[in-house]
Amino acid sequence: xxxxxxxxxxxxAFIVLVIAMxxxxxxxxxxxxxxxxxxxLLQQQTAGLLGxxxxxxxxxxxxxxxxxxxxxxxxxxxSLLGESFTRTAGAVxxxxxxVTRTATARVKQTANKYGPHIEEALNWAEAGLTxxxxxxxxxxxxxxxSALSGQDEGHDK
Numbered sequence: 001x002x003x004x005x006x007x008x009x010x011x012x013a014f015i016v017l018v019i020a021m022x023x024x025x026x027x028x029x030x031x032x033x034x035x036x037x038x039x040x041l042l043q044q045q046t047a048g049l050l051g052x053x054x055x056x057x058x059x060x061x062x063x064x065x066x067x068x069x070x071x072x073x074x075x076x077x078x079s080l081l082g083e084s085f086t087r088t089a090g091a092v093x094x095x096x097x098x099v100t101r102t103a104t105a106r107v108k109q110t111a112n113k114y115g116p117h118i119e120e121a122l123n124w125a126e127a128g129l130t131x132x133x134x135x136x137x138x139x140x141x142x143x144x145x146s147a148l149s150g151q152d153e154g155h156d157k
Contacts, residue, residue, distance in 0.1 A: 007131050010124040017121045021114055028110055032103040039096035046089045053082050 060078045 003131055003135065007128040010128045014121040014125045014128075017117060021118065024110060024114070028103075028107055032107070035099045035103055039099055042092045043096065046085075046092050049085055050089060053078075053085050057082060 057075075057078050060075050063074075
């Protein structure tokens with residue numbers, strides 16, 4: 001009877017630990033997905049800005065061909081603007097890399113934090129399963145021996 005209670009407690013503790021781990025991992029995955037989504041949006045916006053900048057530069061080059069020297073200053077300014085957008089795109093790329101590294105580190109940290117608990121819970125589950133198999137064998141053997149000796153007549157069937 002004590003063995004069954006211990007096995008039940010160990011099983012319940014393991015289930016609670018697994019549920020806590022699942023919720024924790026789901027939260028981390030949600031955070032990582034949100035960060036990845038924001039990074040994609042930033043990259044898309046940057047790509048859109050770069051496309052717009054290329055279009056403006058192309059138009060500026062065409063205008064320079066028609067107007068000459070006065071437009072060279074404008075083209076230089078647009079070129080500087082393009083360089084600024086390129087640096088911005090690089091910064092966004094570095095930011096997304098940093099976010100990815102941070103998310104990876106957080107997942108590793110969580111795995112390191114709960115790893116020993118998971119291992120202990122798995123050991124308890126294994127012990128409970130072993131006890132359960134032992135109990136089933138014992139009950140099965142007792143059932144077979146009582147059936148052979150005819151002592152099973154008083155039980156409901």
